[in-house]
Amino acid sequence: MADTHQGETRRDFLYVATATVGAVGAACVAWPFIDQMNPAADVLALATIEFDTATVAEGMAVTVKWRGKPVFVRHRTAAEIEEAAAVPLSDLPDPQADAARALKPEVLVLVGVCTHLGCVPLGQKPADPKGEFGGWFCPCHGSHYDTSGRIRKGPAPRNLEIPAYEYVSDSVVRIG
């Protein structure tokens, strides 16, 4: 009967080994079908764009498309920069100094997507409502952003995102 006992152990080992190899195999087969839904090579190739900020006059704003999303490039006036810098951090739901939000104070680069539920805030065109703090106003659920793109009032939890960007010359930025 000891013999029988040993046989069971070997059979158990075979079951576990078979199931393990099967599970690893199934995972290897599943991965290509999952990964095919991730961004493709041509999509990733469009993940960086360059933009010449010299084309934006003072007080004006331009929207450029990056990764399918709007990026706000705003050439701020001295008054707007001053207004943003003067706000005490304790007044902010998502505290961040204005100086930390722009490589050059006069050129503000933001991802133009409301941090609430993804709408594009108004405020790029001169005629747009800019909200109570002179920056942007999201019409979907009433979030107000200031001249630094920081959330001041409304349901949005965070400031407008700053994309990764750098100056490749005096005025040209590479976003992404």
Added chain:
Amino acid sequence: MATKFENPIVRWIDHRLPIFSFMHHELHEYPTPKNLNYWWNFGSLAGIALVIMLVTGITLAMHYTPHVDHAFNSVERIMRDVNYGWLIRYIHMNGASFFFIVVYIHIFRGLYFGSYKAPRELLWMLGVVIMLLMMATAFMGYVLPWGQMSFWGATVITNLFSAIPVIGESVVTWLWGGFSVDNATLNRFFALHYLLPFVIVGVVVLHLVALHRFGSNNPLGVDVKSPKDQIPFHPYYTIKDAFGLGVFLIVFSAFVFFAPNFLGHPDNYIPADPLVTPAHIVPEWYFLPFYAILRAIPDKLGGVLLMFGSIAVLFILPWLDRSPVRSGQFRPIFKIFFWILVIDVVALTYLGAKPAEGWYVFFSRIATAYYFAHFLVILPLLSVFETPRQLPKSISEPVIGGGGGFAGATAARRENDR
């Protein structure tokens, strides 16, 4: 409903929705003849091939664009840019060929062992319906990459319908949605190529319902006489099917990874050009026998009728072969003619790939005539004149002698030996 499940949640669900009892009944205890050989693997392999085609097809559809200006480039994008797109497309391309290989072997298995005979006539006819649906699906799928072979294949095959007297031209215009194969054609082919596989799934379900009514035929072709002639489907045939699947996947992978374009045609990597026809048009290999029959006939309508007739004759096969003996093993003359038919169909496949000129046309005509003679003349005559060999009394008899009374005894002894 007598099945008992240990897990209380399974039991609770099964009491209200007997899905677990159903699966246990049809996939586990389902009594199956104990003498099935490896030719019986090809049914489950066909089912697995269908699932492979559905999964890869749905993922490809996530990246494909059915528009004449974008279709070719979207397929190239799948090959170059989409993560693992090359793999998924090569599986789908070669999967079509392997689906047909498996199904053709499945059909010849049925022809040799008489699986189409009473009481399995509807099972057989549903299988022929599945093959027709597969052909339509494969043809429309081949059009989607919008290469030269896609375009001209679509043009030639849709033009078959222009052979219909009087209304032929109108039918072709209706199929195209225009005056040539164009964007409207591509769009509807994509819609139907996505739809038809699910229709196939539906007919496969009917095929399985019909199969499980009387159970599988077997190599001896004699009916199951007692439970001792049968073994439960699980684990005996699940493990046998799994082994066969492993062998199948090795061969399939060899093609997908090392010769992915071997079964295809290089001209289909040239974008479709409605103004230039390639010098030599051939369909995919699995259509070649039918293509050979089409070209063997010097008359347009006659060729089309015989091509469709070569499949239609399979529908009435259960009533052409009246011999009461199912298995070819016990039919000495039938066996010879069966292998001549296999050679004939292989010859038609070869001839279909050759240009329609000279001796190729002559041999195509001989092979076509023999194909129809086999079903319409030889089989009916054999039913009357052939003397079959003595059939065994039961499935168990040839193995252990007698009526199978010792099947249980040998199993019990094996138990003791362990």
